[in-house]
Amino acid sequence: MFKFFSKVFFVSGFILITMNACIPPQPIFSLDKTPLIPLPTLVTPSDEVLQLNAIKFVRIYDADKQLIPIAKNFISYWKTITQHELLITHGQTNDDHSITLKIDEDFNPNPEAYKIEILKDKIDLVAKTAQGIFRGVKTLEQMLFLGKLEGKTNFLSLQGGEIYDEPSFAYRGAMLDVARHFFSVKDVKRYIDLLSNYKINFLHLHLSDDQGWRIEIRSWPKLTEIGGQTEVGGGDGGFYTQEDYMEIIKYASDRYITIVPEIDLPGHTNAALASYAELNCNGKAKDLYTGIEVGFSTLCVDKEVTYFFVEDVIREISEISPGPYFHIGGDESHVTPQDDFNRFMDRTLAIVKKYNKTPMGWYELITADIPEETLLQYWAKTEDFSKVIPKKSKILISASSYCYLDMKYDSLTPLGLNWAGYLPVKKAYDWDPRSLVSDLDSEQIIGLEAPLWSETLEEFDDIAFMAFPRILGYAEIGWTDVSKRNWRDFSHRLSSHGQIFDALEVKYYSSKEIDWK
Numbered sequence: 348m349f350k351f352f353s354k355v356f357f358v359s360g361f362i363l364i365t366m367n368a369c370i371p372p373q374p375i376f377s378l379d380k381t382p383l384i385p386l387p388t389l390v391t392p393s394d395e396v397l398q399l400n401a402i403k404f405v406r407i408y409d410a411d412k413q414l415i416p417i418a419k420n421f422i423s424y425w426k427t428i429t430q431h432e433l434l435i436t437h438g439q440t441n442d443d444h445s446i447t448l449k450i451d452e453d454f455n456p457n458p459e460a461y462k463i464e465i466l467k468d469k470i471d472l473v474a475k476t477a478q479g480i481f482r483g484v485k486t487l488e489q490m491l492f493l494g495k496l497e498g499k500t501n502f503l504s505l506q507g508g509e510i511y512d513e514p515s516f517a518y519r520g521a522m523l524d525v526a527r528h529f530f531s532v533k534d535v536k537r538y539i540d541l542l543s544n545y546k547i548n549f550l551h552l553h554l555s556d557d558q559g560w561r562i563e564i565r566s567w568p569k570l571t572e573i574g575g576q577t578e579v580g581g582g583d584g585g586f587y588t589q590e591d592y593m594e595i596i597k598y599a600s601d602r603y604i605t606i607v608p609e610i611d612l613p614g615h616t617n618a619a620l621a622s623y624a625e626l627n628c629n630g631k632a633k634d635l636y637t638g639i640e641v642g643f644s645t646l647c648v649d650k651e652v653t654y655f656f657v658e659d660v661i662r663e664i665s666e667i668s669p670g671p672y673f674h675i676g677g678d679e680s681h682v683t684p685q686d687d688f689n690r691f692m693d694r695t696l697a698i699v700k701k702y703n704k705t706p707m708g709w710y711e712l713i714t715a716d717i718p719e720e721t722l723l724q725y726w727a728k729t730e731d732f733s734k735v736i737p738k739k740s741k742i743l744i745s746a747s748s749y750c751y752l753d754m755k756y757d758s759l760t761p762l763g764l765n766w767a768g769y770l771p772v773k774k775a776y777d778w779d780p781r782s783l784v785s786d787l788d789s790e791q792i793i794g795l796e797a798p799l800w801s802e803t804l805e806e807f808d809d810i811a812f813m814a815f816p817r818i819l820g821y822a823e824i825g826w827t828d829v830s831k832r833n834w835r836d837f838s839h840r841l842s843s844h845g846q847i848f849d850a851l852e853v854k855y856y857s858s859k860e861i862d863w864k
């Protein structure tokens with residue numbers, strides 16, 4: 348009897364041990380429950396499991412050489428997560444164990460759409476363009492990061508299945524005001540890195556305002572020698588040389604983000620008026636300004652020198668800006684008479700066209716004779732939503748009560764302003780750009796942009812505190828179809844991203860609206 352039992356125990360124990368050895372490590376998240384932001388269009392899990400250590404290569408076909416930089420960055424990302432170094436391989440082999448990045452001309456025509464297939468021994472990522480591949484790689488990276496943070500040493504596998512994804516809006520932007528306080532090239536790059544993780548594809552730089560002129564203009568050197576030397580509160584200010592600016596553009600374009608330069612005209616120009624006496628109607632240079640009032644300055648619309656100045660600035664910046672847009676401001680020009688404003692804008696818009704850029708401006712531009720391709724940035728606060736845009740033109744939604752990252756979260760927020768109301772995380776997320784303002788034609792709306800004005804922000808940690816986590820909401824509004832979005836689900840996914848911010852040392856605002864992990 349004893350012998351029989353011991354035999355049974357021995358045999359069943361053996362079976363158990365062998366079974367255990369065969370059970371592969373289980374994925375941390377099922378594919379469709381991975382807390383990705385933005386939420387992909389369609390996630391279809393399968394029964395397969397991919398062991399990460401099965402992967403040895405990243406495959407790039409010879410025809411897709413432009414993907415090599417993307418592959419190299421991904422390889423170093425993979426290494427930080429798994430400690431394993433993948434090799435690049437070209438062309439077909441029968442031996443899979445690879446992540447294939449492949450451009451397919453016949454894939455979905457949306458340049459940002461992509462498809463990821465995860466099988467038991469490989470991952471295939473296809474898109475029509477390198478940009479689409481990049482967006483897909485960002486999804487893979489997020490899956491790896493989230494799995495690693497959640498699973499710690501246990502993160503060894505991904506559930507198989509398919510992710511098909513495409514953006515809802517073509518323009519998903521952020522704006523950084525480097526004029527009220529200056530931010531270094533390093534700070535801007537860090538912001539770009541974080542934005543690209545969430546598939547944001549435009550960064551608008553507000554390069555000039557009353558308090559500072561932040562980009563070198565070689566034909567008007569005093570703009571930065573004088574106008575770049577201070578900022579709100581009287582600090583040192585600073586400016587980008589043209590080389591610095593090109594470095595930012597390159598860094599952004601490597602991450603498939605387009606830089607939109609803004610020179611705010613004809614108001615918000617005190618820094619220029621302080622740099623050159625001849626730009627003033629009375630021929631006297633203004634004092635530098637370090638306060639936070641708006642709407643008190645204007646270029647002298649009747650002087651010809653004003654247009655030489657405007658043309659030189661637009662030409663020099665356009666020559667080093669590969670992006671399609673040139674933003675000419677136009678907001679809050681309270682001391683420019685309306686007729687003067689319109690005349691000024693008509694001439695300035697023609698200059699933008701001469702340098703082959705699509706004009707962009709704040710929605711006050713509508714009073715001028717704007718060409719149809721003009722992109723108008725709609726910033727009205729809720730009470731002013733009736734200030735609609737009557738003409739045909741493209742519209743970018745930046746409604747201040749919903750999109751302004753410099754609005755305080757609540758009455759206790761130590762940074763920011765509150766003239767457009769408080770903007771908690773839920774309010775920032777829970778709306779739809781196509782139906783927010785009923786009088787706007789939804790067909791005209793190309794996307795949304797979240798401006799971060801910097802009157803109260805001095806260093807990168809201040810940017811991080813105001814932008815994170817709200818910017819993740821804007822990234823999802825821009826990417827994920829409204830029919831798939833809801834606050835409960837988003838806030839649940841967002842709760843996992845605090846760990847990402849911590850790991851990246853991003854000092855985010857840990858809002859009580861979220862049950863952070």
Ligand code: TNX
Pocket residue numbers: 641678679709726747751753764800801802
């Ligand atoms: C309004 S809205 C501005 C900026 C300020 C911001 C502060 C708009 C186009 N202009 O000049 O920095 O409010 O929140």
